[in-house]
Amino acid sequence: MAEEELVQVAEGQLPVLKWDQGFFVQIMRGFQFPPEWDARYPRQGQTAADAPPGYITLFEDFFLQGNFRLPATEFMASILHFYGFHISQMSPTGMVRVRHFEFLCRSQGMEPTVEKFWAFYQLIRNIGFYSFGNRGAAKKILIGPPKSFHDWKMKFFFIREEVIPITMIFRKSHKIEKEELPIPKGADWYMNLLATPNRIIGEHVLVAAQMSDKWPETSEEVPVLKFNGEGMCYFLFLFL
Template sequence: MAEEENPVDEGPLRGFRFPPEWDARYPSQHQTAADAPPGYITLFEDFLLQGNFRLPATEFMAHILHYYGFHISKMSPPGMVRVRHFEFLCRSHDIEPTVERFRVFYQLIRNMWFYSFGNRGSAKKILLNPLKSFHDWKQKFFFI
């Protein structure tokens, strides 16, 4: 008998109130982030809890993913924090966030199977405070 998946309203994401038709759920005990069922994508809890990511995603996020050519489930939470922080800064100054502007400050970094963004060498840092630590983020995911 297959183990049943647990809906996210039973875990730390219950406060986000995903619409029932999204059928967001945690994986069963032996599933990995790569085991998303057909029709689902994998998202990491820290995207929402520490990265301020929300669904539906913004057009800027879609442009970032399209430009760099990877799926959102391959982005690390620290990468998500950098993208969202950049977008917040732009919008707070009435500047449209674009991939071209983002690339002035950040460069793509691949760490094993995940992607993140690091400061571009000569660019002024725009995220001055260190990122919060992300413990075991690869094990904290759900399907939506």
């Protein structure tokens, strides 16, 4: 069932751990988790719902497919606060849409806001997890979104809740109203956000776009986007 369909489906049990600890270590090292975040590889038999008190659950594909980084940006925090669900309840598909939108806005020199995001996307729920479907009357701004993620619910870890310094709640209401909103088709910002492909974005580009602060202090490179030795805007990067 496509996540874009505005329907509710029966709940399913969360699957148990199913990924190699070596990949977890690569995540910690590759994305520079400091020791105080206390990222934990789950024990066998645990599920994503078994985060200890004071910890949250995150999924591998948030980072590898959704361009998510810690600490989370203010825009990500505002999305979680506005829609009222916990990041552990978000699917990787939802993460892709949020982070793509954030990058697309920044590539056009505008600050991403919930109000702008809301014009394009409707909150949806699929098998207990939250994502965002295209709003019917709005233009589509994400080309080729991923249709599925293999075993993503089984590839999770626990980390201190302080890494996202907002109060997050576990949304319990199953009902999501379909929103009929006027589309701001005449607004300059709406017209400037053009349809672009989904891309896995390199760290230097995310840093330059203020979507990650993970850049080696010892690096002699500057986190800017270049192509064939020349500076290039972020927007064109999405089409390379």
